[in-house]
Amino acid sequence: MADHAHDQDGLDRVRGRIDAIDQELLDLISERARCAQRVAQIKTETDGRAVQFYRPEREVAILRRVKGANPGPLDGEEVARLFREIMSACLALERPLQAAFLGPEGTFTQAAAIKHFGHSVVTRAMATIDEIFREVEAGSCDFGVVPVENSTEGVVSHTLDLFMASPLAITGEVSLRIHHHLMSAETELGAIRTVYSHQQSLAQCREWLDRYLPHAERVAVGSNADAARTAAKESGAAAVAGYQAAEIYGLELLAERIEDEPGNTTRFLVIGKQDAPPSGQDKTSLLLSCRNEAGGLHALLMPLAAHGISMTRIESRPSRRGIWDYVFFVDIMGHRDDLPVAAALEHLERQALLFKVLGSYPVAVL
Numbered sequence: 001m002a003d004h005a006h007d008q009d010g011l012d013r014v015r016g017r018i019d020a021i022d023q024e025l026l027d028l029i030s031e032r033a034r035c036a037q038r039v040a041q042i043k044t045e046t047d048g049r050a051v052q053f054y055r056p057e058r059e060v061a062i063l064r065r066v067k068g069a070n071p072g073p074l075d076g077e078e079v080a081r082l083f084r085e086i087m088s089a090c091l092a093l094e095r096p097l098q099a100a101f102l103g104p105e106g107t108f109t110q111a112a113a114i115k116h117f118g119h120s121v122v123t124r125a126m127a128t129i130d131e132i133f134r135e136v137e138a139g140s141c142d143f144g145v146v147p148v149e150n151s152t153e154g155v156v157s158h159t160l161d162l163f164m165a166s167p168l169a170i171t172g173e174v175s176l177r178i179h180h181h182l183m184s185a186e187t188e189l190g191a192i193r194t195v196y197s198h199q200q201s202l203a204q205c206r207e208w209l210d211r212y213l214p215h216a217e218r219v220a221v222g223s224n225a226d227a228a229r230t231a232a233k234e235s236g237a238a239a240v241a242g243y244q245a246a247e248i249y250g251l252e253l254l255a256e257r258i259e260d261e262p263g264n265t266t267r268f269l270v271i272g273k274q275d276a277p278p279s280g281q282d283k284t285s286l287l288l289s290c291r292n293e294a295g296g297l298h299a300l301l302m303p304l305a306a307h308g309i310s311m312t313r314i315e316s317r318p319s320r321r322g323i324w325d326y327v328f329f330v331d332i333m334g335h336r337d338d339l340p341v342a343a344a345l346e347h348l349e350r351q352a353l354l355f356k357v358l359g360s361y362p363v364a365v366l
């Protein structure tokens, strides 16, 4: 009894300390928010109508600094996530950002948008990737988020094709760990007769489905969120989708993390009217094409090697325009304004049949 009272004393003291710290945090966060309001005022006075409230290079600088200065015990990623949300709220006070994503509500693309901009961003669901491009081009949304690699929702190649014709630039990248869950309005695995999901997600969970639901029919639909929406209305149905979809459509998680490969990641790009200023740690995406002859690609990429630029990705797409046989979607390290990159790009431009800089943007912090 005496021991218990002693513990209670200790607990009350620590909780008292936590309350005092929370008050200090609240005061500091409020002061920070007032600073953001002053920043907005200064920007409006100096830039007038061309004012850019969102500054990606500044945001990554802040996130990199707090991660570097983090004394622990919280993990660097956790600390960066907290600051991501504080900045998101501060920016919304200057002006709320609107980001178009591949809908419906609850897709991984929406989760990517929120991971990149924080929860204060206003996300707007679009039915197709084309619509995302159009909405941003028209200025109805500030940014768009589109899947590009190992996608579970969008057709990656379609995103690349749209870049060929679009004046939009890449202003950021987002990597998202993809976890698939089995969700349903049913409460028992035994009641499941149909499993809906995007075809890629079904493929990514094949071993699990073979083992635990060998007799359920698998039906491929347009997106994982569509699958969840359908499963919510149909008895005996389940969906394979992300956590957000279960929340939005009010489904029960019957099994979590059912993907065969743990560590499954999808990469998304943020598109806008202009790319980002240098942040010190950037990537640049290019569209290139060369003559379809022996050694053509080797010659095309020579300028990168010659200027010591490292390439992080190359993807080839058959050109549908008939002018080029193949186009290459290439990512390199560095910003187009960095001297060695600028020199390599000048060289590349002379060499390539098609040469388009899709944008330079900060390497993702989160």
Ligand SMILES: O=C(O)C(=O)C[C@]1(C(=O)O)C=C[C@@H](O)C=C1
Residues within 6 Å of the ligand: 036, 039, 040, 053, 054, 055, 056, 058, 059, 062, 086, 087, 088, 090, 091, 094
């Ligand atoms: O520094 C700025 O330009 C701000 O607007 C402030 C702030 C922040 O909260 O730190 C908010 C939004 C910008 O995207 C970058 C940073």
